Amino acid sequence: MVSDGFLRWREPVARALSRVIPGDVLWFADTTEPVFALTFDDGPHPETTPQLLEVLRRHRASATFFLIGERVAAYGELVEQIVADGHEIANHLMRDERSAFIGDERFRQDLAEVSRMLARYGPVRWFRPGSGVFTPRMLRSAAEINLRAVLGTLVAGHTGGPADEAIAGHLLASIRPGSIVVLHEGTAQRSGVAATTDDLLTALAARGPTAVTVSDLVRDRRIR
Numbered sequence: 636m637v638s639d640g641f642l643r644w645r646e647p648v649a650r651a652l653s654r655v656i657p658g659d660v661l662w663f664a665d666t667t668e669p670v671f672a673l674t675f676d677d678g679p680h681p682e683t684t685p686q687l688l689e690v691l692r693r694h695r696a697s698a699t700f701f702l703i704g705e706r707v708a709a710y711g712e713l714v715e716q717i718v719a720d721g722h723e724i725a726n727h728l729m730r731d732e733r734s735a736f737i738g739d740e741r742f743r744q745d746l747a748e749v750s751r752m753l754a755r756y757g758p759v760r761w762f763r764p765g766s767g768v769f770t771p772r773m774l775r776s777a778a779e780i781n782l783r784a785v786l787g788t789l790v791a792g793h794t795g796g797p798a799d800e801a802i803a804g805h806l807l808a809s810i811r812p813g814s815i816v817v818l819h820e821g822t823a824q825r826s827g828v829a830a831t832t833d834d835l836l837t838a839l840a841a842r843g844p845t846a847v848t849v850s851d852l853v854r855d856r857r858i859r
Contacts, residue, residue, distance in 0.1 A: 649788040659774060660784040661761075664813035664852045669844035671814040672852040673698040674787065675828070676763060677731055677821030679706050679713035686829035687820060688720055694836040696846040698722050701763045701785075704729035704749035706821060711756075718757045723848040726750050726762035726782060731821065734764035734773060743776045750780055761785045761849055767817075785849055787815035793831070795824040803834035812844050813852070 649662055664672075678684045678700055691698055700717050702724055707714055717724060728734055729745040737745070746762060753759045762782045764773055769784055777784060789809055793799045806816060820828050836846060 649786070659778070660769060660786055661815070661849070661853065662786050663788050663815055666813045666852075669812055670847045670852060671810050671812065671816060671844045672787075672849045673832075673846035674701060674725075674763075674785070674815060674817050674849065675699075676701045676727055676817060676819045677703055677706075677825075679710045679717065680821045680823075681710060681713065682823040682826050683820035683828060684710070684713045684717070686826070687832060688716060688722075690829050690833045690836070691722070691846075692720060694833075694840070694846075696836050697848045697851065698846060699725050699761065699785075699849040701725045701727035701761070702749075702753065703727050703731055703821065704745065704752055707749070707752050714753070714756050723761075723850055724753050724757055724759060725785070725849070726753060726759055728762070728765055731765065733766040733768065735766065735768040735770065737765075739772055739776075742773060746776055746782070747780055750782065763817075785815065787817040789814055790817040791831075792819045793825040793827045795827065799827040799831065803831045803838070806831075806835055807838050810839070810844065814844075815849065815852070 675687060675698060679702060700722060714724065726746060726749045729749055734742060750759050762777055763785050767786050774784060789806055791802045791806060818828050819825055
């Protein structure tokens with residue numbers, strides 16, 4: 636369950652922490668331009684990805700999909716559709732698990748393997764550790780294959796319960812220019828993410844900012 640108060644608290648705190656926590660990690664873009672990065676973790680999946688793509692297409696919005704290697708192997712046609720629709724793909728490791736609990740060698744191998752899997756579909760520039768927890772060794776391993784870690788300023792996860800209906804409103808109250816929003820797909824339980832994205836983009840159409848990929852967010856802007 637995500638409360639409006641939590642999201643209002645998280646956005647400024649994430650920006651402040653990013654300035655003092657060491658490591659080459661992207662949290663947000665320092666910009667006044669009316670744009671934010673919309674990102675989705677844990678896909679692709681036939682219960683969520685096609686619906687998200689339809690919503691994004693209708694709103695002419697762009698996003699970055701942080702993809703799980705096992706699901707890329709199972710649903711390669713969905714990765715092709717993500718790229719064909721003009722969205723960005725990024726590395727979210729091999730399995731839906733906490734990266735901090737993975738040994739150094741397996742982390743390095745999984746990160747490299749998922750990048751190789753994704754490279755057949757398009758360029759891969761970013762990775763996001765599972766559960767958003769990173770260590771210096773993760774950053775070093777990523778830098779060796781030219782990846783940079785991306786976290787975010789606003790994070791929400793669908794549970795399939797009634798609280799899901801309030802997520803869009805909570806996010807809307809907290810998004811600022813340069814924010815990086817993290818939503819989660821990849822399971823049938825999270826199918827509400829498409830409706831949340833639709834509600835969010837509908838509301839933002841009247842007041843902005845506009846949803847873009849992570850790469851578009853940081854292009855020619857100061858980043859943190």
